[in-house]
Amino acid sequence: MGALSNLRVLDLTQVLAGPYCTMLLADMGADVVKIERPGGDLIRSNPPYVDDPEEEAYGGYFQSVNRGKKSLELDFNDDEDRADFLSLVEEADVVIENYRAGTMEKYDLGYETLREHNPQLIYSSIRGFGDPRTGETHRQGQPSFDLIAQALGGVMEITGQEDGPPTKVGPGIGDLFTATLNCIGILAAVNHREQTGEGQYVDTGMYDSMLSMTERAIYQQSYTGEAPTRQGNSHPTLFPYDAFETADGYAVVAAFGTNHWRELCSALDRPDLAEEYPTAADRLEHREELRAQIADWAADLETDDLVDRLEGRVPAAPVQTTEEIFDDPHVRDRDMLVPVEQPGTGEDVEIAGNPIKMTATPPEPRGRAPLLDEHREDVLGEESEVTADD
Template sequence: MGALSRLRVLDLTQVLAGPYCTMLLADMGADVVKVERPGGDLIRPNPPFVDDPDAEAYGGYFQSVNRGKRSLEIDFDSERGREEFLSLVTEADVVVENFRAGTMERFDLGYETLRAQNPELIYSSIRGFGDPRTGETHRQGQPSFDIIAQALGGVMEITGFEDSPPTKVGPGIGDLFTATLNCVGILAALHHRDRTGEGQYVDTAMYDAMISMTERAIYQHSYTGAAPTRQGNSHPTLFPYDAFEAADGYVVIAAFGTNHWKALCEAMERPDLATDYPNPDRRLAHRDALREEIRAWTRERSSDDICETLEGSVPVAPVQNTDDIFDDPHVHAREMLVSVDQPGADRPVDIAGSPIKMSETPPRPRGRAPLLDEHRTELLEEPQQPAESD
């Protein structure tokens, strides 16, 4: 049994932020019903595919963040569809949606309507700029995507090298971090409901989430009066804390503690550096010259050699690609690669596992993503109760 077994979540979300949030709930045992518009989630046809997009039900994008859910296709423009949805709301614990502000109200299915149907309901929204209920702004109603959130929230301004243009972070953190915070909000609201019987509205905005993520830039600006900008892989207040070129790739070294710095200098056979730069302030003030000293040492050695030399005394790691990740026994021991069926393909596929580990109710992907409208009969024509989680 998962920690959230017998919790019913109606998932009206699509693309990435909302589905990732409800995927976290599904991994923890919630019965997540993916309520899809006619034609299904926009990302169902997105690549990659194992072999043949015409034969396979959906691509890797949809599979990754919709595993373990049930699907029901509903048209909110029809009276029948609205009635079907309201019948599910009566027995639901949580509704999650990521439409633009005002969309659900156009169908007369907004928070107030659903709360009248089920006073204990947790209604959660993920939007680019939040909902007027929690703070009205001129941006609400505008569309937002990951790159927009990263740009507005200051992430791009502090990502990249000093002489390069602003750069977005590779993973869609505008979506994923917002989704994770929304999941935290839902769980907090459920705890409140358990104590009081009171449902509530949970709202998480992508722009807000990116400001929260760039907390370092916020306090730096307040303390110094200057806007932080790009400085590559280095840290604004710690050194060495950077990526260094090896003979066959790159490694990262985080030797900003004096004990780590001394160990690094010893490994480099440069005790003079430890003597000449004995404290963090002095190392930070001369980091350009020290970076070149470290780079001269790493450039002549393989990543494995550097890591074997420093491990145990200096924080170090190779910069890995996914080939390396798939080959790493640590990743397999932690069950961070999970095999699921890919409908229409002749082999299963691997997706990322759950990073949340629990001793008694371990979260895990609970099967493949659903086919569109796959669970209509069991959801609408059978008694209304959450599916058991194994």
């Protein structure tokens, strides 16, 4: 039994932001019913596959963020399906959708309608630019994806090499961070309802979330009047805090504290640097020449050797590939790679585990992602045309 096993969530989301949010809820025990449009979530067919896309029910993208959910296929243009959905709303705790603003209203299934069927309902939306109910802007109704959010929210402007172009962060943080904040908002609304009996609307916008994530750039602009820009792997106010090329890869070193700086100078066999640049301000002022000293030292060492010399004394780590992550015993010891069935292969695949650890009700992926409409009988009492062997 998970911490949220008392909650039923109707998940109308697709692609990444919404499904990641509801995945977190499902990992924590919520009964998440994924309400899919005819044909299913857009990413069901996205690669990669283990072997044969014709035989496998879905690819890794869908599997990763939809594990542990139930699936029900409904068409809101169909009166019977719409009635079935409303019957589920009456018993639900949470409804989540990530359509453009106004889409649910086209089906007369907006928050105000659903609240009439269930006054205690928590209705949550994830949109590119938020919902008019919580702050109307000219951007609402525009489509948005991770790339758009990262560009508008300042992430790309401060990411990349100094002499290079604005660069997107690798993981889809415009989706993932927004989804995580939305999950927090839902849980706060659940707690409020427990105290008052009152449901509410929870709205999280991707653009807003990226502004929250780039908080450092925001206060820098306010304090200095200058727009922060790209600094590669370095930090605007901390040094050394950077990546250094080694003889066989890269390692990162974070020795901005005076105690760590002294230890780093000892490892470099340069105690004179610790004496000459004793304060953080000194080191920032002379960061370029000091960086060159560290870079020369790192270039002659293999990554493991560099990390071994600093481990326990200075925060340092190798820049790992995914293959190296899979070989890291820490990852296995923390249950951060979880096997799930891949339908159509007879094999298991591994997906990322849940980083939230709890002693009494530990979150965990609760089985594979669902087949399309697999749980119709479970949810509505009607027989489905699909089976777990499809």
